[in-house]
Amino acid sequence: MKELLHAPAGSAGNNVYAQLKQQIVSLELPPGTTLSEKEMSIAFQVSRTPVRESFVRLAQEGLLLVLPQRGTKVSLIDPDLVEEARFMREQLERAVIKLACQSFPEEQLTALERNLELQQESLRLHDGRSMFELDEEFHRILFEGCRKLGTWSVIQQMNAHLNRSRILWLKTDPHWEHLYDQHRQMFEAVRLRDESRADSVMREHLTLSIANLSVLKEKFPDFFVTVQ
Amino acid sequence: MKELLHAPAGSAGNNVYAQLKQQIVSLELPPGTTLSEKEMSIAFQVSRTPVRESFVRLAQEGLLLVLPQRGTKVSLIDPDLVEEARFMREQLERAVIKLACQSFPEEQLTALERNLELQQESLRLHDGRSMFELDEEFHRILFEGCRKLGTWSVIQQMNAHLNRSRILWLKTDPHWEHLYDQHRQMFEAVRLRDESRADSVMREHLTLSIANLSVLKEKFPDFFVTVQ
DNA sequence: ACTACCATACTTGTATGGTAGTATGGAACT
DNA sequence: AGTTCCATACTACCATACAAGTATGGTAGT
Incomplete structure (x- = not known):
């Protein structure tokens, strides 16, 4: 299945984004789970930058809730x-x-x-x-x-x-x-x-x-x- | 970096995002206009990071088209x-x-x-x-x-x-x-x-x-x- | 025992240097 | 003149260091 819009498929940022999204929607990452840029950067073996990029995109979709200086968590189901x-x-x-x-x-x-x-x-x-x-x-x-x-x-x-x-x-x-x-x-x-x-x-x-x-x-x- | 005018009710990234979006939708930035992270970082007096963050969000909305290693431009109207x-x-x-x-x-x-x-x-x-x-x-x-x-x-x-x-x-x-x-x-x-x-x-x-x-x-x- | 304080270890936000890929213009060659 | 090649100047992408806000647990003072 191919993504029509948006940037490259092979970049680190997109990989992290795609995998995180899949895990969230499939409830592998249950609502309320706290994440952190650093934690995920270690898990995905990349720096914080592409992770942060993914967080921004997922937050815009309402899947993550980013609280500045406090943390990031998987949004609850509304x-x-x-x-x-x-x-x-x-x-x-x-x-x-x-x-x-x-x-x-x-x-x-x-x-x-x-x-x-x-x-x-x-x-x-x-x-x-x-x-x-x-x-x-x-x-x-x-x-x-x-x-x-x-x-x-x-x-x-x-x-x-x-x-x-x-x-x-x-x-x-x-x-x-x-x-x-x-x-x-x-x-x-x-x-x-x-x-x-x-x-x-x-x-x-x-x-x-x-x-x-x-x-x-x-x-x-x-x-x-x-x-x- | 100092915040000169328009008191930022939020983070630098959010300000850049909001202003860019407004300029794009209002056609102040006409479709096809080429942008670059560096250029905008100078214009907004911030580093490339918040600019890049804005680009990611705007690209997700289909307002920007990011071509890796080539450039970024305001998407044409489809x-x-x-x-x-x-x-x-x-x-x-x-x-x-x-x-x-x-x-x-x-x-x-x-x-x-x-x-x-x-x-x-x-x-x-x-x-x-x-x-x-x-x-x-x-x-x-x-x-x-x-x-x-x-x-x-x-x-x-x-x-x-x-x-x-x-x-x-x-x-x-x-x-x-x-x-x-x-x-x-x-x-x-x-x-x-x-x-x-x-x-x-x-x-x-x-x-x-x-x-x-x-x-x-x-x-x-x-x-x-x-x-x- | 209780409270106020503060060092510390987190968090996200920002700045910056380096990397790799791409377009371009000029020089060298045919 | 026309073509090929390559140095150069871009670009977005990524890693990393630093800044600033926040929660927490231990400690000193009451």
Whole structure:
């Protein structure tokens, strides 16, 4: 997978950024974890400069909270932001899938089908991580087919919050079969140009995403922002 | 290093970032302008480090293009991204204003009215810059009243592209009266809980935004990405 | 026992020197 | 004249040293 915008892929700064982001979103670095530039510079065997650069970028995305002269920590999950991310995705993805029903390139359509096959395979292997990535990829392809990749990349920003709660949820209660089924239905709807069906499935799909956020807050209280 | 003027409410890095961003979005730094860390560090009387930090952040927002070992320049306006930004705003703002028609706090409603008064005043003075800021503020208040400020801040990212083309357009053909009139209509629709009216006005409002993008491309060819 | 103080060991913020890659202009060669 | 090559002057990138703010634990004084 290639990064469209932004600087070189091979630089130390980008490597640190990419790896840190992956670890944060995947909850390997749980919300609230305290980091420090020096600590990470040792861990990644680079100087503080590229680490600091990564911190700046991650802070701008809301994944890190930098407190000057005090420390840096992985931001807690803000339930309000999670709901907003869901809201945002609902509006944009419903609009996009309706576009897709009007016109969708053959190339991306086969990409969707191929993706569904891979999902089925991952489902059989109970590979949750792979499923999550394929899920993301499925939606990305929809945006790609509608030439709205810029929109997708912007969504990713708030998604960082939504994704963390989704991963948390999927860890407690995997329900990949249902998600796969919805993806399959969306694919069929796009293929058959059935706008209303695509719209309703997508809406349900994205409502499901945070159905029981309050359950998660009870189960992992330390991961969430309490007062707002 | 001494801080000469404009008392820094924050760190040097933040100041440089804020000022650079303002200059880029307002087209004081036209698209295509080449910058360099050293050059800006001299201009802002700080070291290269905070400048570099700003560059990283602005590059992440797509406002700067950093070419390793080659240079840094203000990104050209990408017509496709402008259209995407408009598309995105249309979906989200229509959804938000419909929410607003269902429930909107009194506080933000009066803020909107106050904003309209200020728009009228700026209109009288032909103060384009003030009008632009009040326009932004008007829409921000709508999001605020629906508790969707996180969404608004994410929109700002792609808006950086949309705004530059809007400013360009408004420089060639001011049409503030029309925009003011639409704002007024939106306010009335929210006040009267008229969802369909709010929706249609907002849609027209955001379609207007880039009505004649091709004209701008002809008039300022150097500011736009040609091939994609 | 309790409080005030302060050395110390952190933290992020800033400045600066060095490194490697790139564009450019002029000299040497064909 | 046209081409090749290379010194030079850039660039962003990175490492490192220093500055300044903050939390903490021990100690002296009460």
